[in-house]
Amino acid sequence: MNIEIRTDKHIQNSDRLIEYVRAELNQEFQRHSERITHFSVHLSDENGAKGGEDDIRCMIEARPAGLKPVVVNHRAPSVATAISGAIDRLKRSLEHVIEKNDDPRAGTLELADTDTVDTEN
Numbered sequence: 001m002n003i004e005i006r007t008d009k010h011i012q013n014s015d016r017l018i019e020y021v022r023a024e025l026n027q028e029f030q031r032h033s034e035r036i037t038h039f040s041v042h043l044s045d046e047n048g049a050k051g052g053e054d055d056i057r058c059m060i061e062a063r064p065a066g067l068k069p070v071v072v073n074h075r076a077p078s079v080a081t082a083i084s085g086a087i088d089r090l091k092r093s094l095e096h097v098i099e100k101n102d103d104p105r106a107g108t109l110e111l112a113d114t115d116t117v118d119t120e121n
Helices: 015-028 079-102
Strands: 002-007 036-045 056-064 070-076
Touching (some): 002 015, 015 036, 036 079, 056 079, 070 079
Parallel strands (some): 002 036
Antiparallel strands (some): 056 070
């Protein structure tokens, strides 16, 4: 599982941030580690030095093997909260996509036999 982390010029990219993001992704997606080939995490400060409410944006793109990429965004007042929120959204989205792909009920539909329908009035 490859993890790529990028930041804009307003957010300091550090070894501590990289380790934090890697640890969170590995912990949350350990169950699907064989199915997800790549994570791309982008952190940006929407307002720069001005500050503001929910101005930190975290966008995560996950590439599950054999499926289309899944992308989520989350805005929050801090980097840690933005990362956590985006991971929560990604977890729900990926589980939905993977379960939909693996759904055993997606096969042929069995229709009720019309001869056995009770027609009493």
